Amino acid sequence: MELRQLRTFVRIVELGSMSRAALDLDMVQSALSQQIGRLESELSTRLLQRTPRGVIPTEAGQAFFHEAQLTLRHAEQAVLAAQQARLSGAVSMGLPPSIASVLGLPLMRAMQERYPDVRMHIVSALSGHLTGLLNARQLDLAILFDTHSARRWSITPLLEERLFLIQSRTRPVAPGITHAAPVRLAQLGGVPLILPSGSHGLRSTVTAAFATAGVQPRMAMEIDSLPLLMESVDAGFGATVQPWSAVALYKQDAAQRFQWSEIADEKVRRDAALCSLSDDELSPAGLAARVALLDCARRLVRSGQWIGATLTDRPTHHGS
Secondary structure (H helix, E strand, O other), X not given: XXXXXXXXXXXXXXXXXHHHHHHHHOOOHHHXXXXXXXXXXXXXXXXXXXEOOEEEEOHHHHHHHHHHHHHHHHHHHHHHHHHHOOXXXXXXXXXXXXXXXXXXXXXXXXXXXXXXXXEEEEEEOOHHHHHHHHHOOOOOEEEEOOOOOOOOEEEEEEEEEEEEEEEEOOOOOOOOOOOOOOEOHHHHOOOEEEEXXXXXXXXXXXXXXXXXXXXXXXEEEEOOOHHHHHHHHHOOOOEEEEEHHHHHHHHHHHHHHEEEEEEOOXXXXXXXXXXXXXXXXXXXXXXXXXXXXXHHHHHHHHOOOOOOEEEOOOOOEEOO
């Protein structure tokens, strides 16, 4: 038995006419009759009887009518209670620019669908800046690459991103390196590179990887703005070493602008963790957003939409 059937039956009794009820409910009369027929079959009793003036409930129908009205009122009250208790509040989230290019819109959609009354404040900035904001309690949660500065954070290892040599497709600075073919750092000694400055976690990772490979990188530029860095690569000023998420900034035309080759050296990776205020400091909106972000990131990786990323499902731990 469905609420739809109860509403149909109650409206027929209230109006005393199948035809008027059909008009009121915007249904064809035959569909209305079928619903009542199924309801009567399910109850094994006649609920309505036809008269020259319309339809009236039988004795069983009259008893059913009163209980159906009560059930519908309870259903309406249940809907109202759920709507009034819907999660609300505000949450502030920090995403590094490359992560935001992949995760930003899907996360906003997920939050809008699940928690439409939660107001989001999203900050896209370098990981070091986000660390400072989280420590200052100006963010509820953030995706970070370096968790050594944790102060009573809740830390959930999220994913590992492989790194790629990315260069312009139309103005390549390393034309001998083809798109999608793996490359080793030993091949990149003479390639002009555009990288973030030394304060950036990725720069440290790349510098250490070159040192391990015994190669001195040829630096062309240092740029701490990811959009400007990628525009410089697109213009042919140099290549860069970044995760694939860096080209995701360009959505549909990334493959026309850039070519990327995975770096095959061992441990040339970037780890990302979801860091938040401790559970006792997070608001219900913050706790809900953390779950939504984790779900969203895992779905993107598992579906293959986050190229070069692998989930790192290790236990959550807490910073000092």
